Amino acid sequence: MNGRRAQAARNDQVILEAARAVFVADPGAPISAVAERAGVGISALYRRYAGKEDLLRRLCSDGLDRYIAEAEAALTGEDDPWDAFAGFVRRVVETDNHSLVINLAGTFAPGEDLHRASAHANELTIRIFERARDAGVLRPGLAVADVAMVFEQIACLRLGDEARTAEIRDRYLTLVLDGLRLPSADPLPGPPPSVEEVNRRWRFE
Incomplete structure (x- = not known):
């Protein structure tokens, strides 16, 4: 430039x-x-x-770009299925993209480009999840939508400054990952969230 x-x-x-x-x-x-x-x-x-919605769309677009880059890195690396899955989850949490999700969902109308990027991000996440599941390193009853909910739950954790927030998120993400890696555990109660339930929040009325 x-x-x-x-x-x-x-x-x-x-x-x-x-x-x-x-x-x-x-x-x-x-x-x-x-x-x-x-x-x-x-x-x-x-x-x-042009306005606030245009800025919000750009923020979410950049967040999706970072998410997609991390997912592609997980799929092209040489880590075993669990390390690829856990490493991907940790890197996504570190980018803090899901703070945007939990705060901006439903506040603006996503454009077609955001829908396409979101669909691509979901496809990549499914591939990462299925590789780990098929390798037998995930507990029974998990679905890919559960991963999205984990990201949002961790993103809700905010304590004091950024350094302390990073520490507390790392602490509870470690607990969550241990819970996900229990192949002999009992199946989880209730069905996982459906695609419609996850996407419903982005409706702008």
Whole structure:
């Protein structure tokens, strides 16, 4: 990139990081709060994004891109099925993408590009899950939708500063992973969440 384009890319990244922090804390916050946190004028923000929904779609698109990259890495690596599965789960938790899911689902209308990316992410997750399941390293009764719920449960954990939050999430993720890796355990009670139940939250009315 030339100097101007590089600066524009840096400014855009600052805006996205500010938007993530603002909307994870308060999904109902106005777009002006993003401009204030990013240290840019509201006109500069509107030159990049038509409005709040446009910015939310970009945030979720970037999150899906990171998720897909981690899933592809898990599938192309040489780790055994359990290490690939557990490593993937840990890396996704570390990216904290699901803080966006639990805070932004249903607050805007996803575009067709987000639906396609979400479907691709789900396909990759199914492949990772099925490889671990077929290798016999997962407890009986699990479904791929359970993995999505685990991500969201861990994302709900927030204590103090970022370092402490990372510690507490790592603690409970370790407990969850131990629970997932129990091939001789009793089947889980009740059915797993259906695709319709998981997707219902993204309906915007």
